[in-house]
Amino acid sequence: MADVYINKKYFGTVDDSEGFIKNLKKARREGKISTSLNIYYDGNYKEIHIESIKGRARRPLILVENGKSKLKNEHINKLMDNELRWKDLIDQGIIEYIDSAEEENCLVALYEKDLTEEHTHLEISPLVILGPVTSLVPFSNFVQSSRLNRGSKTQKQALGLYIANYLVRIDTDVNILNYPQTPIVRTSTYDIFNMGEHPSGQNLVIALMSYQGQNMQDAIILKN
Numbered sequence: 001m002a003d004v005y006i007n008k009k010y011f012g013t014v015d016d017s018e019g020f021i022k023n024l025k026k027a028r029r030e031g032k033i034s035t036s037l038n039i040y041y042d043g044n045y046k047e048i049h050i051e052s053i054k055g056r057a058r059r060p061l062i063l064v065e066n067g068k069s070k071l072k073n074e075h076i077n078k079l080m081d082n083e084l085r086w087k088d089l090i091d092q093g094i095i096e097y098i099d100s101a102e103e104e105n106c107l108v109a110l111y112e113k114d115l116t117e118e119h120t121h122l123e124i125s126p127l128v129i130l131g132p133v134t135s136l137v138p139f140s141n142f143v144q145s146s147r148l149n150r151g152s153k154t155q156k157q158a159l160g161l162y163i164a165n166y167l168v169r170i171d172t173d174v175n176i177l178n179y180p181q182t183p184i185v186r187t188s189t190y191d192i193f194n195m196g197e198h199p200s201g202q203n204l205v206i207a208l209m210s211y212q213g214q215n216m217q218d219a220i221i222l223k224n
Contacts, residue, residue: 160200
């Protein structure tokens with residue numbers, strides 16, 4: 001038996017929690033209920049939380065059944081030929097959006113070759129873990145998360161040439177960069193998003209040399 005909460009409000013109890021969750025997810029994937037609904041089971045407290053409120057962070061994942069991805073090569077070919085749309089993949093139960101709570105009950109594989117019978121979902125691409133802005137930060141796999149946050153904010157706050165006809169537009173109070181450049185070092189998502197068409201920064205080369213001290217990564221140790 002488990003208590004059921006809908007948007008944080010107590011609704012009732014169910015005897016077969018596993019079957020209840022399975023049927024609810026099946027109905028969501030078949031389009032019988034809203035696809036924005038997410039289900040989380042807390043085994044410690046025997047609670048089922050159903051969320052449908054706005055403002056939740058949700059991300060798309062590929063469904064996995066019996067250790068096999070539901071996204072096949074024929075689906076990819078149809079997407080490339082514009083015979084399928086993203087919404088069609090959701091309506092057909094191939095892609096579904098998972099929030100952070102429901103992800104606690106999921107086992108997500110990074111690559112299709114890693115799939116087992118226990119996996120429930122597959123990442124669309126390891127690149128999407130960081131998000132579109134943070135994935136533009138070079139060497140993100142070598143730095144700590146705080147530097148990724150700083151790098152993503154720098155990307156969002158960067159100046160560039162936001163539009164070609166800015167001189168004749170009504171919004172005259174804008175800031176542009178006179179000589180925008182494309183970065184010397186870039187990630188693979190830079191080309192995917194066509195960021196080269198909208199350069200938003202300049203390349204700066206900084207040389208640091210310690211005087212009677214020692215270098216340590218990005219810091220300088222000074223001696224008395």
